[in-house]
Amino acid sequence: MPEGHTLHRLANALDEAYAGRRVAVESPQGRFADGAALLTGRVVEHASAHGKHLFVDVDSDLSWHVHLGLIGVFTLARLTGDPELDAPRGAVRARITDGSTVGDLRGPASCEVLTAQEVTGVVARLGPDPLRDDADPELAWARIHRSGRPIAALLMDQAVLSGIGNVYRSEVLFRNRLNPHRPGNRLARRSWLAIWADLTYLMPIGVRTGRIDTVRPEHEPDAMGREPRRDDHGGEVYVYRRAGQACHACGARIRTEVLEGRNLFWCGRCQRRG
């Protein structure tokens, strides 16, 4: 379930559980044996996220780099002491524990041990992350306003800005009434600033709650006289995966098309601005 908020939330939880603690790292599935051997027995210094990348820094200048990809999941739980309950279930690529909290990683796109220099290289390829205090939105704007690609494509490009995935892309464009197909070089600067401001508002909410909620109070199902509805992904949204249903704001049918290989959703009536 990974957009940037998921990774920042996970980094916070890992930092809380393991910073300053000596950990054991295992490879239950057998595909991370070498990396686990490098990490096990070390003390975790800090866990952090940059875009959708997670870094767990351990002593001796090494970092565990994890990218969940589309289907990866990293779960944390308390050890119970019952070997049956505590045993890894399914295809667990990596397991980390300090003896009380256990973290299981399944289905990641990346799971590797990097040097500090290699971490710098990974981060250098990422655009500004709205969830990071050190992010500079001008770096993203510099690329957007020179590009002929649609804004809906640029928002997904992790080299332009990082951490935005397919849900936030559709939702932030809806909330700002922006046409997803507007080319970056025809997007008003004030529209970009509105996108950035909205992401820096929405994404920390996602970090706190672990879900993506974007619907303003006046459009919430209760306020509209409908039954509260929970989207499959876990949050309340305007357009994501609502193709053919009525727009919460105007009632028009939500549209969908594949853009950049991913399903884009938008309201053709509400979203006409550039």
Place this chain on the structure above:
DNA sequence: CCTCTATGGCGAA
């Protein structure tokens, strides 16, 4: 049992 889908990203053509 099978097929499809998913909040991602890579490399080949």
Place this chain on the structure above:
DNA sequence: TCGCCCTAGAGGC
């Protein structure tokens, strides 16, 4: 643009 990788869960037969 397409195929492919990773895993789990839902739905169809």
